[in-house]
Amino acid sequence: MTAVLLDGRPVAAEILQGVAARAHALLERDIQPCLVFLSVGASESGLMYSRRLERLGTRQGIRVSRRSLPPDCSPAALEREVAAFGADKAVDGVVVQMPLPGNLRSVDLSAVMDPRIDVDGITVENAGRLALGLPARVPSTAVAMMEILHHAGIDPAGRRALVLGRSKVVGHPAAELLLRGDATVTTAHSKTPDLTFVTRQAEILFAAVGRPRLIRAEMVSPGVVIVDAGINVVGGELVGDVDFEACSEVASAITPVPGGVGPVTNAVLLRSVVESAERRQR
Numbered sequence: 001m002t003a004v005l006l007d008g009r010p011v012a013a014e015i016l017q018g019v020a021a022r023a024h025a026l027l028e029r030d031i032q033p034c035l036v037f038l039s040v041g042a043s044e045s046g047l048m049y050s051r052r053l054e055r056l057g058t059r060q061g062i063r064v065s066r067r068s069l070p071p072d073c074s075p076a077a078l079e080r081e082v083a084a085f086g087a088d089k090a091v092d093g094v095v096v097q098m099p100l101p102g103n104l105r106s107v108d109l110s111a112v113m114d115p116r117i118d119v120d121g122i123t124v125e126n127a128g129r130l131a132l133g134l135p136a137r138v139p140s141t142a143v144a145m146m147e148i149l150h151h152a153g154i155d156p157a158g159r160r161a162l163v164l165g166r167s168k169v170v171g172h173p174a175a176e177l178l179l180r181g182d183a184t185v186t187t188a189h190s191k192t193p194d195l196t197f198v199t200r201q202a203e204i205l206f207a208a209v210g211r212p213r214l215i216r217a218e219m220v221s222p223g224v225v226i227v228d229a230g231i232n233v234v235g236g237e238l239v240g241d242v243d244f245e246a247c248s249e250v251a252s253a254i255t256p257v258p259g260g261v262g263p264v265t266n267a268v269l270l271r272s273v274v275e276s277a278e279r280r281q282r
């Protein structure tokens with residue numbers, strides 16, 4: 001491997017240190033920061049993720065409360081539940097596990113969630129503020145990808161950056177943040193006809209696609225910086241959207257999967273919860 005490994009764990013640890021200090025300052029004023037993890041039905045991966053988040057939050061002084069709705073709950077019931085958390089002043093943030101079951105696809109969480117508890121930047125208000133260049137809550141994974149660059153001392157200004165994926169929760173906000181960082185940004189997606197043409201031009205490549213090892217070594221240019229948010233299970237193993245082994249011989253720096261973007265995303269989310277709790281005092 002010739003590339004520098006962009007390990008997410010020390011980045012997460014640094015963020016969490018700040019989170020714990022801020023959470024404890026709040027606890028001294030009898031404010032218990034609280035995140036609700038809301039799921040519909042039960043999935044093994046969702047349960048594992050929420051338990052991990054609960055353990056991590058507890059260690060920093062943040063209560064992570066798990067709430068599960070029955071798999072056959074109606075769109076109206078889900079909307080009521082999310083809206084009610086907004087009225088509960090003891091709740092600082094809500095994350096709804098995605099994807100929702102098919103009968104709930106019509107629910108527009110961005111419209112029913114109170115921006116006050118929107119710690120993952122999904123509401124119209126926060127997405128709009130991000131687009132307008134105003135201070136906003138931004139989806140944690142997009143922030144985490146930028147934190148990794150920042151921690152490694154990699155300045156995107158003036159560089160050709162490519163974001164693979166345009167979802168509202170990862171690709172699109174990541175592209176906005178790279179633009180704010182003065183990169184020249186291209187976004188590619190499933191309708192991009194010649195992916196290799198654009199990947200080869202990238203000096204910074206953010207991957208958020210959900211296709212195992214889509215990006216191969218011959219698709220990238222020497223010296224590229226790769227930040228891979230992809231999480232795919234192949235034969236019981238977690239792999240990214242980038243062929244890590246092969247691309248790490250060509251790139252100058254690359255995140256591993258697991259251990260790259262994932263841990264930083266969790267730390268950023270908890271930081272957002274503490275920020276939200278701090279606003280209770282104002």
Ligand code: NAP
Pocket residue numbers: 141164165166167168169170171188189190191192195208209210211214229230231232261262265266
């Ligand atoms: P998503 O909503 O399914 O979006 C995937 C994006 O990839 C879409 O924009 C899609 O294009 C594009 N795409 C699909 N196939 C493509 C192809 N062959 N070539 C180019 N673009 C393609 O997924 P997401 O929620 O953004 O998540 C993306 C990945 O990040 C997943 O692996 C997910 O598990 C992972 N993730 C990681 C974290 C973390 O903390 N590390 C957090 C969230 C998500 P269209 O728009 O044209 O359909």
